[in-house]
Amino acid sequence: MSTQTPRIRLENISKNFGKVQANADINLEIHSGQILALLGENGAGKSTLMSILAGQLQPDSGTIYLDGDPVAFTGTDRAIKSGIGMVYQHFKLVEAMTVAENVFLGIPDTLFIRKKAMNREVRELVEQYGMSVDPDAVVHDLSMGEKQQVEILKLLYRNSSILIFDEPTAVLTPTEAERLFATMQQMIGLGKAVVFISHKLEEVLAVADYIAILKRGRVVDSMPRSAVSGAAELARRMVGRTVLLEVDKEPVELRQTVLKVAQLNGMGLEDVSFELQQGEVLGLVGVAGNGQRALVETICGLRIPEQGAVRILGQDWRKFYSRNNWEQSLSYIPEDRLGLATCRGLDLVDNFLLTTRGGFCRGPWIQRQQAKFKVESLIEKFDIRPPDAHALAWQLSGGNLQKMVLAREFYRRPHLIVAEQPTQGLDIAAAEDVWRLLMHAREQAGVLLVTGDLGEALALSDRIGVMFAGKILGIVDAGDAEQVAKIPEMMAGMSVDI
Amino acid sequence: MQRYRVVKRQERLGWRSCFVFLVAIGLSLLLSALLLALRGTSPLEGILVLFKGGFGTRWALEDCLLKAIPLFLCSLGVSIAFRLQIWNIGAEGQFALGAVGATWMALSFPDLPAFILLPLMIAMACAAGGAWGFIPALLRQKLGTNEIIVTLMMNYIAIQLLDYLVYGVWKDPTSFGFPMTQTFSDQAILGRMGTSSIHWGIVHCLVLGILFWIFFTFTRTGFELKACGDSVRASRYAGIPYDRLVILVMVLSGALAGWAGFLEASATINRLQPSIMVGYGYTAIVVAWLARLNPLQIGITSFLLAGLRVGVENMQLDLQVPAAYGNIMEGLILLTVLAGGFFIHYRIVMVKSA
Numbered sequence: 001m002s003t004q005t006p007r008i009r010l011e012n013i014s015k016n017f018g019k020v021q022a023n024a025d026i027n028l029e030i031h032s033g034q035i036l037a038l039l040g041e042n043g044a045g046k047s048t049l050m051s052i053l054a055g056q057l058q059p060d061s062g063t064i065y066l067d068g069d070p071v072a073f074t075g076t077d078r079a080i081k082s083g084i085g086m087v088y089q090h091f092k093l094v095e096a097m098t099v100a101e102n103v104f105l106g107i108p109d110t111l112f113i114r115k116k117a118m119n120r121e122v123r124e125l126v127e128q129y130g131m132s133v134d135p136d137a138v139v140h141d142l143s144m145g146e147k148q149q150v151e152i153l154k155l156l157y158r159n160s161s162i163l164i165f166d167e168p169t170a171v172l173t174p175t176e177a178e179r180l181f182a183t184m185q186q187m188i189g190l191g192k193a194v195v196f197i198s199h200k201l202e203e204v205l206a207v208a209d210y211i212a213i214l215k216r217g218r219v220v221d222s223m224p225r226s227a228v229s230g231a232a233e234l235a236r237r238m239v240g241r242t243v244l245l246e247v248d249k250e251p252v253e254l255r256q257t258v259l260k261v262a263q264l265n266g267m268g269l270e271d272v273s274f275e276l277q278q279g280e281v282l283g284l285v286g287v288a289g290n291g292q293r294a295l296v297e298t299i300c301g302l303r304i305p306e307q308g309a310v311r312i313l314g315q316d317w318r319k320f321y322s323r324n325n326w327e328q329s330l331s332y333i334p335e336d337r338l339g340l341a342t343c344r345g346l347d348l349v350d351n352f353l354l355t356t357r358g359g360f361c362r363g364p365w366i367q368r369q370q371a372k373f374k375v376e377s378l379i380e381k382f383d384i385r386p387p388d389a390h391a392l393a394w395q396l397s398g399g400n401l402q403k404m405v406l407a408r409e410f411y412r413r414p415h416l417i418v419a420e421q422p423t424q425g426l427d428i429a430a431a432e433d434v435w436r437l438l439m440h441a442r443e444q445a446g447v448l449l450v451t452g453d454l455g456e457a458l459a460l461s462d463r464i465g466v467m468f469a470g471k472i473l474g475i476v477d478a479g480d481a482e483q484v485a486k487i488p489e490m491m492a493g494m495s496v497d498i
Numbered sequence: 499m500q501r502y503r504v505v506k507r508q509e510r511l512g513w514r515s516c517f518v519f520l521v522a523i524g525l526s527l528l529l530s531a532l533l534l535a536l537r538g539t540s541p542l543e544g545i546l547v548l549f550k551g552g553f554g555t556r557w558a559l560e561d562c563l564l565k566a567i568p569l570f571l572c573s574l575g576v577s578i579a580f581r582l583q584i585w586n587i588g589a590e591g592q593f594a595l596g597a598v599g600a601t602w603m604a605l606s607f608p609d610l611p612a613f614i615l616l617p618l619m620i621a622m623a624c625a626a627g628g629a630w631g632f633i634p635a636l637l638r639q640k641l642g643t644n645e646i647i648v649t650l651m652m653n654y655i656a657i658q659l660l661d662y663l664v665y666g667v668w669k670d671p672t673s674f675g676f677p678m679t680q681t682f683s684d685q686a687i688l689g690r691m692g693t694s695s696i697h698w699g700i701v702h703c704l705v706l707g708i709l710f711w712i713f714f715t716f717t718r719t720g721f722e723l724k725a726c727g728d729s730v731r732a733s734r735y736a737g738i739p740y741d742r743l744v745i746l747v748m749v750l751s752g753a754l755a756g757w758a759g760f761l762e763a764s765a766t767i768n769r770l771q772p773s774i775m776v777g778y779g780y781t782a783i784v785v786a787w788l789a790r791l792n793p794l795q796i797g798i799t800s801f802l803l804a805g806l807r808v809g810v811e812n813m814q815l816d817l818q819v820p821a822a823y824g825n826i827m828e829g830l831i832l833l834t835v836l837a838g839g840f841f842i843h844y845r846i847v848m849v850k851s852a
Contacts, residue, residue: 324737332735343728344728353721354733365717365718368715
């Protein structure tokens with residue numbers, strides 16, 4: 001990197017949440033006149049790192065240097081004073097006010113509002129940075145791209161010199177994204193520093209001057225843009241090939257087909273077809289946002305398939321979901337453990353009954369006492385902490401809650417398991433437990449493992465499908481090294497012969 | 499420099515949370531006393547008259563209980579819906595419809611024996627109240643309307659309907675033009691217990707309160723309601739038929755308010771007349787929140803708020819305090835107790851900042 005003093009330098013920043021290392025020994029430099037791209041999957045620690053920079057979180061250890069001097073961002077106001085500005089994914093705007101009013105909101109100025117001067121000052125900024133938004137327009141009427149421009153204007157008006165964009169293109173159309181990149185270039189031309197958080201490889205390559213890759217809380221790789229030849233190389237560096245754990249993958253005899261998806265279309269999906277048999281793990285890898293959510297929700301009954309057929313355990317989708325089959329059926333282990341898989345305000349017994357209540361009913365009565373005995377034995381068997389059947393779901397750590405969800409779902413002895421990012425946010429020990437449980441479940445069930453972590457998919461899967469832009473680009477045999485080597489390129493959306 | 503920061507409590511307050519409650523009540527009494535002082539009434543005397551009038555004599559206590567009965571049932575009703583986070587504020591209208599339904603039976607079959615007529619009246623009251631809850635639920639389901647607005651608007655329709663009946667077709671020809679029906683036949687009147695003025699409706703409350711508790715604690719549907727109330731997403735994930743449960747709670751909610759309407763018409767007034775509507779359905783919402791939707795606490799709170807009503811009536815007579823004062827006190831209690839709820843989950847700590 002260049003020899004000048006960086007605007008911001010992070011030295012050995014670490015942050016733990018309980019046993020989970022969200023950030024571990026992070027070293028990074030942010031320079032004026034440069035765009036730094038932070039690449040990483042969901043849960044890789046990007047948001048934590050940015051929250052530390054924005055003063056919302058305090059690091060457990062490590063130092064932040066501003067222009068070479070150590071600083072402590074003990075509150076958001078301090079970070080803002082130092083010139084750090086965040087553009088969040090979710091806009092924080094007053095919809096009923098005009099653009100200019102939003103920009104001036106919260107700035108202690110004179111008692112009276114000077115409407116004309118406000119509009120003029122905002123218009124000057126808009127022109128200076130090549131934006132298009134009208135200062136007099138009401139935010140309510142703006143497109144997502146224009147709203148984002150208002151957020152940026154707010155920061156520019158406050159003279160922020162370090163602008164951090166958290167996945168800014170997620171809500172933009174391609175043209176709007178182009179315009180945003182142009183604005184970013186203007187900013188660095190004026191000597192500001194830009195941090196661009198994304199998981200879209202192409203965009204990162206298009207705008208970044210320097211790229212850092214975050215994975216499981218660590219900066220696993222960093223390089224100037226010029227050192228990367230293209231998306232394929234970046235993908236390879238990003239997904240890595242380090243298998244964290246060798247799981248015993250004894251081949252299991254394949255039995256009946258438990259899931260058959262044929263020509264599923266709509267909801268952002270394009271001609272998705274595959275089959276899954278009892279006894280195998282089919283990994284579906286891909287960068288988040290390429291149609292996995294729609295596919296999983298359709299299979300798991302949360303969305304009605306628009307076009308195409310889904311057959312589960314030999315039954316048509318509609319027929320399968322018209323009856324309540326709690327046992328020897330389908331188990332869905334969602335990514336959102338606290339919001340979807342459990343009720344946060346209920347205790348473990350009630351959460352256990354959520355999907356197993358079919359087995360604890362006699363007539364209209366629910367047998368909570370029996371369920372409680374069962375939960376207590378599961379707590380012991382799966383080593384769930386705290387070992388208290390009356391603990392509430394939100395009081396459990398992510399790993400323990402995930403074990404609770406798995407314990408519950410395996411109790412149903414499913415024949416089909418859909419596991420979505422099952423180890424996200426878990427520490428290594430908990431992740432290993434989850435992997436072992438899934439491998440074990442494979443003997444009874446077909447497992448559809450949807451993950452963004454290629455290492456995880458490789459460790460567990462028998463076959464791996466790659467999703468990109470709503471399509472399955474191909475399904476490769478996990479044992480075939482030559483084909484597996486092509487997966488990173490496929491994840492980046494390149495067509496590869498297999 | 500010292501600053502204050504809000505911190506979430508790690509451990510639950512448990513029984514100590516009643517201190518928060520007491521402080522809140524005390525604060526609302528203080529504010530109420532201040533209001534009295536503003537209009538020149540001695541605050542101490544005012545509060546004293548209030549308590550004496552509400553709980554001081556046997557007559558007052560009996561009156562409290564009588565007023566607590568419809569309050570309890572309406573409140574039980576709305577709390578079923580509130581537990582599912584469905585905001586039924588239509589207990590007033592459902593209560594009115596219940597009274598109308600019961601009256602219909604009482605006027606149509608005055609000569610049936612009591613053991614048939616009374617259950618018939620109850621059934622009709624529940625059906626009418628339940629139907630008044632079913633309509634907003636259906637509209638919510640099919641058209642995505644907001645149940646708060648629809649239930650509120652339907653209150654006015656119900657009251658107008660009641661007025662129409664007692665001013666028109668059901669008007670007693672011997673009432674000298676007063677808007678009221680004939681007095682019910684003896685078989686249509688729920689009797690009083692012994693020599694007291696308390697009618698048997700209190701036993702209905704007891705039984706229904708226990709059934710409410712059993713329903714939510716021991717039945718499968720009760721469990722499903724509990725899960726939906728905590729997280730709609732998670733209950734959809736678990737295959738719980740949320741939409742059907744919304745209809746169910748609205749019907750049950752309306753049926754309980756309707757039952758209260760039956761008791762009021764049959765046991766308290768012995769006929770239908772517009773003065774049956776004294777706002778129990780709205781006070782029931784206050785009761786439900788103060789009691790945190792718990793049936794036992796609903797019982798206690800109903801009694802206390804009924805006491806407030808009786809006490810304020812007493813203040814009206816003795817000290818010429820306007821009737822609206824009771825509503826103000828009700829509102830103050832609700833606000834302070836709900837605001838106090840904040841301290842059950844959070845505490846404020848002083849932080850020294852450098």
